[in-house]
Amino acid sequence: TQLLEQSPQFLSIQEGENLTVYCNSSSVFSSLQWYRQEPGEGPVLLVTVVTGGEVKKLKRLTFQFGDARKDSSLHITAAQPGDTGLYLCAGVYNQGGKLIFGQGTELSVKP
């Protein structure tokens, strides 16, 4: 069974602070995706990382895929209230078309 553990589950910080969200698994995934979900909406893809050790940047967000392709992290620099939402990592498991999602990290950024 493939499982993705996300930590922390909840994070409440002040505007301007930095934060890191972790996504860990005992399984090797072919790639890993990060999504952001706002209340009443479906998840929206932020990034896909494919190669072990890969680092991708999206403005103030930095995503890293572990060398062994079992873990990933999302780092946000100088968080803003607009970053508030549920952040989900999802491992791509090619057999049968499914994504394995972590349980999510609920981020609240207070002004």
Add this chain to the structure above:
Amino acid sequence: ETGVTQSPTHLIKTRGQQVTLRCSSQSGHNTVSWYQQALGQGPQFIFQYYREEENGRGNFPPRFSGLQFPNYSSELNVNALELDDSALYLCASSSRRGATGELFFGEGSRLTVL
């Protein structure tokens, strides 16, 4: 380009009833996946349809069934509803079979079972 649309957005059922949820895929997409998201949890894969054929199924009982139509829209049917079926049901479409392509999610159908 029309995005993924789901209906209904909210519904309330009682235990033992049956429900059908509908999803229109994004234009040009031939693959639809369904996910169940319980409150405070990440989405869980139910099944995927590619060109009207099931292409993989998650760990859900047979009372969860699906269908994809020639226009690639899809339905999720759940029979004999249980209280634990209360969740947000998400549909996602993509242009590629499997999970390697970008998934575009709809806003979901919020099901409450009483």
